Amino acid sequence: MVGIVLVSHHVKIAEGIKELAAQMAMPDLKIIAAGGLEDGSIGTDALRISEAVREAQTDAGVVILADLGSAVMSSETALEFLDEEVRRNVKIADAPIVEGAVAAVVQASIGGTVDEVLAAAEGARDLHKC
Amino acid sequence: MGDLAAALIAVGEAIIKNKQYLTDLDSAIGDGDHGLNMARGFEAVVVKLKTGTMIQEVGAIMKLVGMTLISTVGGASGPLYGTAFLRAAVPSAGKEVIDGQTALLMFQAAIKGIKDRGKASRGEKTMLDALEPAQDAFQKTFEAGKSLPECLHAACDAAQQGIEFTKTIIATKGRASYLGERSLGHQDPGATSSFIMLQALTQFCDGSKEAV
Numbered sequence: 001m002v003g004i005v006l007v008s009h010h011v012k013i014a015e016g017i018k019e020l021a022a023q024m025a026m027p028d029l030k031i032i033a034a035g036g037l038e039d040g041s042i043g044t045d046a047l048r049i050s051e052a053v054r055e056a057q058t059d060a061g062v063v064i065l066a067d068l069g070s071a072v073m074s075s076e077t078a079l080e081f082l083d084e085e086v087r088r089n090v091k092i093a094d095a096p097i098v099e100g101a102v103a104a105v106v107q108a109s110i111g112g113t114v115d116e117v118l119a120a121a122e123g124a125r126d127l128h129k130c
Numbered sequence: 131m132g133d134l135a136a137a138l139i140a141v142g143e144a145i146i147k148n149k150q151y152l153t154d155l156d157s158a159i160g161d162g163d164h165g166l167n168m169a170r171g172f173e174a175v176v177v178k179l180k181t182g183t184m185i186q187e188v189g190a191i192m193k194l195v196g197m198t199l200i201s202t203v204g205g206a207s208g209p210l211y212g213t214a215f216l217r218a219a220v221p222s223a224g225k226e227v228i229d230g231q232t233a234l235l236m237f238q239a240a241i242k243g244i245k246d247r248g249k250a251s252r253g254e255k256t257m258l259d260a261l262e263p264a265q266d267a268f269q270k271t272f273e274a275g276k277s278l279p280e281c282l283h284a285a286c287d288a289a290q291q292g293i294e295f296t297k298t299i300i301a302t303k304g305r306a307s308y309l310g311e312r313s314l315g316h317q318d319p320g321a322t323s324s325f326i327m328l329q330a331l332t333q334f335c336d337g338s339k340e341a342v
Contacts, residue, residue: 009204037201037202037204038201038202041170041204042163042204043167043203043204043205043208044204044205044208045200045201045202045204045208046200046201046208046209046212047197047200047201048201069205069206069304069305070204070205070206070207070208070209073206073209073210073247073248074200074208074209076209076247077200077209077212077213077247
């Protein structure tokens with residue numbers, strides 16, 4: 001199953017989305033939160049993200065969901081620290097992090113490929129709420 | 131570690147000293163954390179450079195600084211400046227002294243890294259508005275056969291003019307872009323931190339007879 005990494009500036013946001021999305025997940029799906037800095041301050045840390053990707057890594061690949069601004073830039077930086085063969089199967093979703101995470105987790109749980117999980121996450125951009 | 135570590139410690143201390151100034155600039159047009167983030171990153175850098183093992187190789191020192199910034203700054207300036215130092219580690223790998231030619235290659239690699247990472251270009255009210263003119267001035271001065279400190283002075287002057295230029299343009303990248311025209315009249319915090327780093331490096335070289 002495709003692993004999911006959640007990147008937020010805030011440790012609680014990443015952990016919270018992980019809990020929320022895990023409600024929809026198969027028990028063995030890997031969802032790894034990479035929120036905040038090591039000391040708990042607000043921010044994003046490319047090294048933490050690359051560790052999270054390694055932890056989430058399976059043969060099927062990894063999809064990263066990120067919140068604002070530097071979360072995407074740090075995720076892109078994190079990819080540079082991965083081996084080429086790992087990196088090839090890691091995708092950063094251009095998606096809202098909460099809705100995208102839930103959609104990605106559902107798609108990953110039913111055995112979707114990394115591209116299908118990415119598409120599911122990015123499809124969340126078009127979800128209408130009212 | 132020798133002169134390079136001392137130079138980078140001076141750069142770090144200049145950023146730490148300007149923490150409030152950078153934060154004030156960022157509060158005007160951004161989320162007000164640039165000084166705080168940069169100071170946190172460079173405090174970690176200074177500690178590592180002071181307590182670090184006896185690394186002499188320029189590339190290894192640049193990597194150490196880059197990795198530290200990437201994991202401690204927290205905001206967009208972390209991956210941006212971090213990538214700049216990591217890229218500068220490539221042309222300086224295996225060297226123990228930085229000559230003018232190496233410095234130019236490092237400067238170019240660093241700025242290319244920032245452009246790749248931020249997908250930004252000059253004129254968008256970012257650090258590139260200080261750094262690109264600085265790089266051009268450095269290169270011109272170097273090609274005119276001048277010394278490394280002279281190249282740095284030229285770069286520094288160009289970066290300072292670049293900061294003035296950022297007051298006249300609207301931000302289209304980063305948090306300040308949310309402000310649109312209200313960003314006019316304000317100088318860019320990222321361009322300012324770039325200038326502060328260049329200035330500290332230039333002052334360090336003025337005080338030291340040998341090239342870093």
